[in-house]
Amino acid sequence: MRVTLLIAWREYLENVKTKGFWIGVLLVPIVFFMIFHISTRLATATPTRYYLLIDQTGQYADSVETAIRREHQRRVMQDFMRYLQENRSDTANLAISNEPANQMDQLLDDFGNDEVAALDDWLSNGGLAFALQMARPYLRPDTPDFEEPRQQFIAAVPPPELDITAPAETIVETLRPFLKGEKRLQVGDNNVSLFALILIPAEVNNDIVRPMAAMGGLPADSGTRGVQYWAGNLTDTRLSNAIQTSINNAIRQQEYIDRNIDVNAVRDVQRTRLPVSRMDPGKVAGDEQVSVADTFRQWAPMGFVYLIFISLMQSVQYLLSNTIEEKSNRIIEVLLASVTPGELMMGKLLGIGATGITTILAWLASFFAFIQLYQTIETTMIVQILDVLLGSDLIPYFVFYYLCCYTLYAGIFLAIGSLCNTLKEAQSLMMPLMMVMMVPILTMSFIAQDPNGTMARVMSWIPLFTPFTMMNRAAAQPPMIDVVGTTVLLVVTTITVLWLSGRVFRQGILRTGQPPRIIELWRMLRRRST
Amino acid sequence: MSSTVLSLSNVSKRYGDFTAVNRINLSIPKGSVYGFLGPNGAGKTTTIRMILDIIRPDEGEIEVLGCKSAMQVRDRIGYLPEEKGLYKKMKVWAIISYFATLKGIHRKDAKLRAFELLEQYGLKDFANSTVESLSKGMGQKVQVLSSIAHNPELVILDEPFSGLDPVNQEVLEQLIRDLKNNGQTVIFSTHIMQHAERLCERLLLITQGSKVFDGTVDEARAIIPRRVILECQNDVMALADLEGVLSVSETFVGGEGRIPGTRQWELYVKEHTNPQLILQHCFQNGISLSRFDFTQTSLHDVFVHLVGQEAREHNFR
Numbered sequence: 040m041r042v043t044l045l046i047a048w049r050e051y052l053e054n055v056k057t058k059g060f061w062i063g064v065l066l067v068p069i070v071f072f073m074i075f076h077i078s079t080r081l082a083t084a085t086p087t088r089y090y091l092l093i094d095q096t097g098q099y100a101d102s103v104e105t106a107i108r109r110e111h112q113r114r115v116m117q118d119f120m121r122y123l124q125e126n127r128s129d130t131a132n133l134a135i136s137n138e139p140a141n142q143m144d145q146l147l148d149d150f151g152n153d154e155v156a157a158l159d160d161w162l163s164n165g166g167l168a169f170a171l172q173m174a175r176p177y178l179r180p181d182t183p184d185f186e187e188p189r190q191q192f193i194a195a196v197p198p199p200e201l202d203i204t205a206p207a208e209t210i211v212e213t214l215r216p217f218l219k220g221e222k223r224l225q226v227g228d229n230n231v232s233l234f235a236l237i238l239i240p241a242e243v244n245n246d247i248v249r250p251m252a253a254m255g256g257l258p259a260d261s262g263t264r265g266v267q268y269w270a271g272n273l274t275d276t277r278l279s280n281a282i283q284t285s286i287n288n289a290i291r292q293q294e295y296i297d298r299n300i301d302v303n304a305v306r307d308v309q310r311t312r313l314p315v316s317r318m319d320p321g322k323v324a325g326d327e328q329v330s331v332a333d334t335f336r337q338w339a340p341m342g343f344v345y346l347i348f349i350s351l352m353q354s355v356q357y358l359l360s361n362t363i364e365e366k367s368n369r370i371i372e373v374l375l376a377s378v379t380p381g382e383l384m385m386g387k388l389l390g391i392g393a394t395g396i397t398t399i400l401a402w403l404a405s406f407f408a409f410i411q412l413y414q415t416i417e418t419t420m421i422v423q424i425l426d427v428l429l430g431s432d433l434i435p436y437f438v439f440y441y442l443c444c445y446t447l448y449a450g451i452f453l454a455i456g457s458l459c460n461t462l463k464e465a466q467s468l469m470m471p472l473m474m475v476m477m478v479p480i481l482t483m484s485f486i487a488q489d490p491n492g493t494m495a496r497v498m499s500w501i502p503l504f505t506p507f508t509m510m511n512r513a514a515a516q517p518p519m520i521d522v523v524g525t526t527v528l529l530v531v532t533t534i535t536v537l538w539l540s541g542r543v544f545r546q547g548i549l550r551t552g553q554p555p556r557i558i559e560l561w562r563m564l565r566r567r568s569t
Numbered sequence: 570m571s572s573t574v575l576s577l578s579n580v581s582k583r584y585g586d587f588t589a590v591n592r593i594n595l596s597i598p599k600g601s602v603y604g605f606l607g608p609n610g611a612g613k614t615t616t617i618r619m620i621l622d623i624i625r626p627d628e629g630e631i632e633v634l635g636c637k638s639a640m641q642v643r644d645r646i647g648y649l650p651e652e653k654g655l656y657k658k659m660k661v662w663a664i665i666s667y668f669a670t671l672k673g674i675h676r677k678d679a680k681l682r683a684f685e686l687l688e689q690y691g692l693k694d695f696a697n698s699t700v701e702s703l704s705k706g707m708g709q710k711v712q713v714l715s716s717i718a719h720n721p722e723l724v725i726l727d728e729p730f731s732g733l734d735p736v737n738q739e740v741l742e743q744l745i746r747d748l749k750n751n752g753q754t755v756i757f758s759t760h761i762m763q764h765a766e767r768l769c770e771r772l773l774l775i776t777q778g779s780k781v782f783d784g785t786v787d788e789a790r791a792i793i794p795r796r797v798i799l800e801c802q803n804d805v806m807a808l809a810d811l812e813g814v815l816s817v818s819e820t821f822v823g824g825e826g827r828i829p830g831t832r833q834w835e836l837y838v839k840e841h842t843n844p845q846l847i848l849q850h851c852f853q854n855g856i857s858l859s860r861f862d863f864t865q866t867s868l869h870d871v872f873v874h875l876v877g878q879e880a881r882e883h884n885f886r
């Protein structure tokens with residue numbers, strides 16, 4: 040045992056003392072937080088786009104401009120709501136609060152339930168100025184000023200040489216160099232590039248598609264009909280979507296009027312809603328309503344499955360490379376004169392297992408450090424979710440399945456490492472096992488959605504998949520037979536695999552030359568020693 | 570008190586149809602320096618691995634330091650394998666200390682011992698270098714030190730001299746003498762006969778898995794008769810009648826710069842024959858010698874004599 044611990048300690052130090060280990064460990068949270076940060080800040084980071092709207096009909100320009108203004112106000116409102124949540128003086132439970140307590144909560148509640156209605160109220164009440172005034176008493180004294188987001192889309196003035204009454208083709212030809220970035224537009228004192236041209240031809244109303252007419256099918260040249268949206272950037276569809284929605288709204292408004300339908304009545308009907316409360320039959324009576332935390336608890340096992348998988352992948356690399364290093368450097372022979380192959384194998388297993396646990400703890404530590412240093416509404420919510428998780432019964436499941444999964448796979452990978460002299464040789468032997476390991480990851484979301492379904496139950500009984508699948512099912516109260524049965528099977532399999540791997544390890548570790556063929560491997564499993 | 574530290578009786582090891590070691594018997598007294606000699610592939614390393622219980626013999630008994638398995642007394646044995654290797658990222662002192670701790674030395678003592686050895690054998694300045702920054706020979710010295718750091722009673726060195734320059738070979742020879750002076754038993758295998766000649770009290774010579782010789786260096790030398798080389802213009806076949814001369818034969822050597830008509834003769838003589846008799850006989854018979862060469866039989870000659878043909882065949886197979 041003393042020798043096993045010495046080997047484990049050396050393995051552990053060899054891994055965690057390298058810069059590469061810590062770079063690898065810290066890279067995961069850094070990449071995670073970068074993605075997090077970028078995705079939350081992406082909206083404000085998008086550059087302002089200049090567009091040119093040429094409406095030869097004169098009917099739609101106002102609608103489009105109103106829609107773009109409205110879109111901007113929606114973003115102002117969204118940012119304001121976030122500002123409100125981050126800076127209000129009573130911060131308790133705001134992320135999963137369900138009951139409005141005051142005017143501000145009412146605003147937040149409306150915003151959460153029906154954004155369109157909330158925006159209408161926002162605009163009719165006077166927008167940002169009113170909201171700021173209303174919210175002020177509820178904000179903390181040290182709250183910074185609200186920063187209004189930049190406008191994303193600004194209308195440009197057509198260049199003087201453009202005749203906006205000319206046929207569509209001529210207009211497009213004149214503006215093509217601007218759209219291709221060869222020429223720039225003058226907006227105020229700035230030279231800007233033209234992002235998009237929206238051209239509404241004079242005879243566009245002939246192209247309106249109505250259900251009855253559409254049944255005859257669209258003409259073959261439908262691509263150039265209707266409103267023309269010209270832009271070199273095909274990925275940013277926000278402007279084209281806004282235009283499509285606003286023009287179609289304008290047309291529909293006109294249709295209501297033409298058909299003598301009350302527009303306000305239609306709007307009221309569209310905003311009528313019945314809330315759906317999600318209830319959990321497993322919870323105590325009176326407290327059955329499903330909260331955000333409950334939903335998260337159902338999905339959390341998937342996170343744990345990922346964590347097991349990623350940590351296992353890292354450990355596999357160490358198990359293989361450290362064993363192969365000792366083999367190819369012939370250190371193994373000196374070691375075997377001092378320790379038994381079994382002690383060596385167990386030492387490696389423990390040392391690299393400790394490395395894996397260190398990695399997970401380092402990830403958690405950096406995660407907690409991050410949410411302490413970087414407090415936003417999202418991270419506050421993560422803190423609450425973590426509280427839920429750490430207080431739940433999922434942690435013991437995770438610890439158990441992590442350890443079993445690691446031991447089971449480590450046994451197999453150590454045996455593979457002992458048979459190979461180079462990592463290249465190991466890769467071909469690893470391939471089938473890697474495919475096996477991918478199965479629980481590929482099926483993970485199906486199992487999370489139907490945790491007690493046939494697929495989940497069958498996979499739970501296959502020991503190589505048991506840790507992943509049962510972890511995934513942990514929050515869904517699987518039947519007792521599944522929990523006990525698969526646990527017994529998993530433990531028995533793990534012990535058997537370790538025992539057999541020990542045999543292969545003992546014989547493989549002194550082998551030179553090519554990795555063995557299947558038949559030789561079979562002999563190794565049956566033979567006691569060399 | 571002289572007792573046996575290692576004994577092998579009828580030990581064999583086979584890999585399929587190939588017999589790596591064939592019924593070897595051996596007994597090594599305590600405190601001796603023992604050489605394992607033999608051509609490549611003779612079975613030296615397999616024998617050593619069996620002694621250490623890294624692999625098990627198919628037949629026979631091995632007793633190491635009074636135990637059936639080296640594993641039971643592993644803390645009392647030091648081993649340097651034929652193919653040398655160390656953890657590249659570890660520091661020199663740490664690796665010596667690590668192997669010593671594996672052999673049961675307390676961590677603090679192991680560290681002290683590592684520095685002591687590094688100082689003693691001229692590697693003090695490299696104590697804090699990583700292994701990967703060392704030259705091959707230097708790394709090998711470190712490995713030798715790590716195999717003896719725990720003061721083992723029995724030290725087994727497989728090809729310890731290969732890859733070392735002459736100066737370091739001398740250092741290693743001194744190290745082996747130091748071990749002997751400490752009362753430790755040393756077994757080493759080598760191809761270089763001079764080392765065995767200078768260091769060993771007893772030798773084992775194996776070829777193709779079988780023992781061909783086991784005894785002292787003098788006993789080995791006695792295996793082949795002593796040789797006298799003569800060069801002259803005459804026929805000296807008559808020397809065969811002289812007392813102590815076993816055989817006389819003419820060897821044909823060509824080459825430029827030789828005086829035309831010079832013939833070379835090879836005489837084998839009994840072990841205690843006085844070569845002066847041959848010289849005297851030549852003088853009396855008016856044989857004018859251009860060369861008279863009487864040399865001590867070297868271990869090299871014994872080696873070539875005993876395994877030369879087989880080794881050559883083995884190498885060209």
